[in-house]
Every structure is written in structure tokens, then in C-alpha cells.
Amino acid sequence: MEALPSREDQPMGAGSSLVALILRIILIVAIPIIAFVVLYAGFIFLRDSNAPKWLIALVAIVWGVGGVAMLYWVFNYVVEQLPDRWRHLLLPFVFVGPAIGILLWYLAIPTLRTFYLSLFGRDGPPDFVGLENYVKVFTDRLMLEAFRNNIMFWLLIATPLIVMFGLLIAVLADRSRFEKFSKSLIFLPMAISFVGASVIWRFVYEQRPIEVPQIGLLNAIWVGLGGDPHYWPAYTAIAPWNNIFLVIIVVWLQAGYAMVLFSAALKGISEETLEAARVDGASEIQSFFKIQVPQIRGTIITVTTTVIIFTLKIFDVVWVMTGGQFGTEVIATQFYRQSFIANNSGTGAAIAIVLLIAVIPVMIYNLRQFGEREGF
Numbered sequence: 001m002e003a004l005p006s007r008e009d010q011p012m013g014a015g016s017s018l019v020a021l022i023l024r025i026i027l028i029v030a031i032p033i034i035a036f037v038v039l040y041a042g043f044i045f046l047r048d049s050n051a052p053k054w055l056i057a058l059v060a061i062v063w064g065v066g067g068v069a070m071l072y073w074v075f076n077y078v079v080e081q082l083p084d085r086w087r088h089l090l091l092p093f094v095f096v097g098p099a100i101g102i103l104l105w106y107l108a109i110p111t112l113r114t115f116y117l118s119l120f121g122r123d124g125p126p127d128f129v130g131l132e133n134y135v136k137v138f139t140d141r142l143m144l145e146a147f148r149n150n151i152m153f154w155l156l157i158a159t160p161l162i163v164m165f166g167l168l169i170a171v172l173a174d175r176s177r178f179e180k181f182s183k184s185l186i187f188l189p190m191a192i193s194f195v196g197a198s199v200i201w202r203f204v205y206e207q208r209p210i211e212v213p214q215i216g217l218l219n220a221i222w223v224g225l226g227g228d229p230h231y232w233p234a235y236t237a238i239a240p241w242n243n244i245f246l247v248i249i250v251v252w253l254q255a256g257y258a259m260v261l262f263s264a265a266l267k268g269i270s271e272e273t274l275e276a277a278r279v280d281g282a283s284e285i286q287s288f289f290k291i292q293v294p295q296i297r298g299t300i301i302t303v304t305t306t307v308i309i310f311t312l313k314i315f316d317v318v319w320v321m322t323g324g325q326f327g328t329e330v331i332a333t334q335f336y337r338q339s340f341i342a343n344n345s346g347t348g349a350a351i352a353i354v355l356l357i358a359v360i361p362v363m364i365y366n367l368r369q370f371g372e373r374e375g376f
Contacts, residue, residue: 039067111356118349133350143351145240146329153243154250154311154330161251162307163300166258171288173259174266183263187256194253194316201249202321207231239327246328249317254310258303265299266292298369305366309359331355 042063049056072095079090093100118134121127137143173182189197206216207229214220219229232238233245269292277287293300315332318324324333331351339348 038070039063042067111353114349114352117345118353119346121346122344124345127346129346133346134354136347137350137354142329143331143334145327146331146334149240149243149328150312150314150330153240153247154314155308157244158247158250158311158314159304159307161247162254162258163304165251165255166303167262167300169255169259170262170266171292174263183259186259189253190256192253195320197249197253198317198320201252205232205245205321233321233328234326236326242322242326243328246317246321249321250311250314254307258307261299261303262296265296269295301369302366305362305369308362309366312359312362313355331358 042059045051046056046060046063051059076091079087082090117124119128119130121129169182169186173179173186176182192200203215204217205219206214207219208214208216210223210229214223214229216229218232223229230237233242235242273291274287277291282290313332314330315336318328318330318333319336322328324330324337332355335348335351335355338344338351342348
């Protein structure tokens with residue numbers, strides 16, 4: 001005899017299916033709403049609460065970490081309730097969606113707003129001036145000085161020095177008995193902020209009257225050799241070459257970053273290849289330029305483009321050391337001066353857009369090189 005189907009195996013009626021569908025839709029709509037209400041309540045508490053600081057800190061940790069986890073869980077749950085076709089289509093966005101949202105909210109929208117403001121005058125809308133601010137950017141004397149300094153000193157001098165010193169130190173440190181200690185010493189400045197490093201180097205360049213002992217290292221040596229003390233980054237007699245004294249600070253800071261990446265790449269080169277080159281009579285210099293450099297070409301390009309982006313946006317060191325005076329203006333200091341000192345929002349926004357346009361091609365090239373190496 002054939003067994004009768006159990007109740008669980010029997011298909012649901014039309015009424016039951018409709019109720020299940022309605023409940024599913026309610027859950028899909030209600031759960032995200034509840035999640036956002038909870039997150040918003042936590043934000044309001046953190047913003048307006050007069051509770052003890054330890055309680056606010058605890059809520060911030062729970063709200064930040066737990067809130068992100070809850071969002072992922074909620075969206076994953078909602079997508080899992082959808083039909084298979086929609087689930088496979090939307091599930092990847094559960095993971096990349098928050099990142100895309102953050103990029104849109106904190107990068108794309110502010111960029112568009114900045115471009116919008118750059119089309120208006122000093123006080124913003126409704127004083128529409130079109131491209132007048134961009135004409136000013138490329139004709140103003142201080143802006144031309146900033147472009148010159150960014151290109152001549154920071155792009156063409158600072159970037160090659162950082163890359164060359166990083167590569168040289170990486171090669172020498174890898175052959176040293178004190179490899180770990182020497183690398184730690186070279187990398188140590190990376191632990192210092194740019195403002196902190198600038199304060200340190202202000203003491204190196206410190207100038208005192210000639211009749212009193214010099215506490216600045218450079219002036220102590222210079223006065224000992226019979227010269228007069230100067231604050232070298234602001235010594236107008238050698239402008240614009242006093243930019244070199246600022247470049248030295250950044251090379252000191254960033255050489256450790258380049259060294260770490262180059263050292264990792266060099267260690268990935270097969271030792272058998274180098275041994276074979278030595279057996280064939282290649283010198284160490286030939287092995288370096290003919291074997292090692294070609295094999296780490298991708299890392300060299302990545303480090304160089306990353307440093308180029310950084311040097312185009314240089315600000316902290318210049319502002320702390322000279323305030324952009326004495327022929328040391330750069331694009332970022334001009335942006336700060338126009339936006340926050342002169343309160344000229346139109347020109348400041350135009351400078352920001354020009355700086356963004358200057359950085360974008362380097363970023364695209366960097367990402368393309370990374371994609372080629374990863375086989376994307």
C-alpha cells in the first residue's frame with residue numbers, strides 16, 4: 001500500500017502562501033528600519049549625552065563595532081529572504097555596499113560639492129563666476145610659485161631621493177649582521193607624525209644670536225666653521241633653494257616606508273638566480289641592476305607612484321616649518337590659506353579640484369599596475 005503524504009509534505013494552500021509572503025515582506029522592511037533606528041539612537045546618545053565619559057566610551061565601542069556587525073547581519077538576512085535570482089545578484093553588495101556608500105558619502109559627494117563651490121565667488125552662491133577661479137589659480141603669482149615648488153622640488157627631487165635611499169638602505173640592510181636593528185632604526189621616523197617631525201627638525205635648524213651658543217645642530221656646525229647662523233628653511237638669500245631643507249625632512253620620514261617594501265620584494269628573489277649570476281662572473285653591481293631591479297620593477301613603480309601622490313599633497317611639514325613663506329609655498333598651503341585664512345571659498349575649492357585632477361592620473365596608473373600584477 002502506498003503511504004499517504006505527511007502534513008509537512010503537503011503543499012501549502014494559496015492563503016498560507018499569501019500570509020507567508022506578507023510576513024516576509026514585513027520582515028524585509030521592518031528589520032532594516034529597526035536597525036537604523038537603533039544606530040541613530042546610539043549616534044544621538046554619543047552626540048548629546050552628559051553621561052560619564054567611561055559610559056560614552058563603552059557605548060561608542062559597542063555602537064561602532066556592534067552596529068557594523070548588525071548592519072551586515074541585517075542586510076544578509078534580508079537578502080537571504082529573497083528569491084534565488086535576486087539573492088545571487090544582491091548578496092555581493094551586502095559586503096561591498098557599505099564601502100561603496102562610504103566612498104560616495106565622504107568622497108564623491110564632497111568632490112561634486114567642491115566643484116560646485118569653485119564656480120562661485122568668495123562668499124559662494126549666488127555669486128556665480130564660472131571658470132574665473134580656475135583662471136586665477138593658473139595666473140596668480142603665489143600659485144605659480146606653488147606649482148613650481150611642487151614639481152621642481154617635491155616631485156623631481158624628493159620623490160627620486162626617497163625611492164633611491166629606500167632601495168639603497170634595503171639592499172645594504174639585507175646584507176648586514178644587524179639587519180633587524182638597522183631596519184628598525186631607519187623605519188623609526190615613520191612612527192612620528194609629520195607635525196612632530198617638523199618640530200624635531202625646527203630644533204635641528206634652530207637659530208640663536210651669534211654671541212650665544214647655538215643649540216641647532218646645523219647652525220652649531222656652520223658657526224663652528226666660521227659662518228653666521230641662519231634659520232635655513234626661511235633664509236631668503238637662498239630662496240627658493242631653502243625648499244631643499246624641507247625636502248630633507250620628508251626624505252628622512254619616508255625612506256623607511258620605501259625600505260620596508262623594497263626589502264620585502266628583494267627577499268622574494270630566488271637566491272639560486274643570484275648565485276648563478278655570481279658563478280657566471282657577474283659583479284654585485286651587475287647583479288643588482290640586471291637581476292634584482294628588473295624583478296622588483298613592480299614594487300618600484302608602486303612605491304614611486306605612492307610617493308608622487310604624497311608629495312603632490314605635501315602640507316604639514318611646509319606649514320609648520322615656514323608657513324609657506326620665503327618661497328616655499330605649495331599647492332596645499334595655498335588651498336589652506338585661501339579657504340581658511342582669506343575665507344575665499346571659491347578659489348580654495350578651485351585649488352582643491354586642481355590638486356585632485358593632478359593626483360587622479362597617478363592613482364589610476366598605480367591601480368592599473370596593481371591589477372596587472374594580481375592578474376585581474
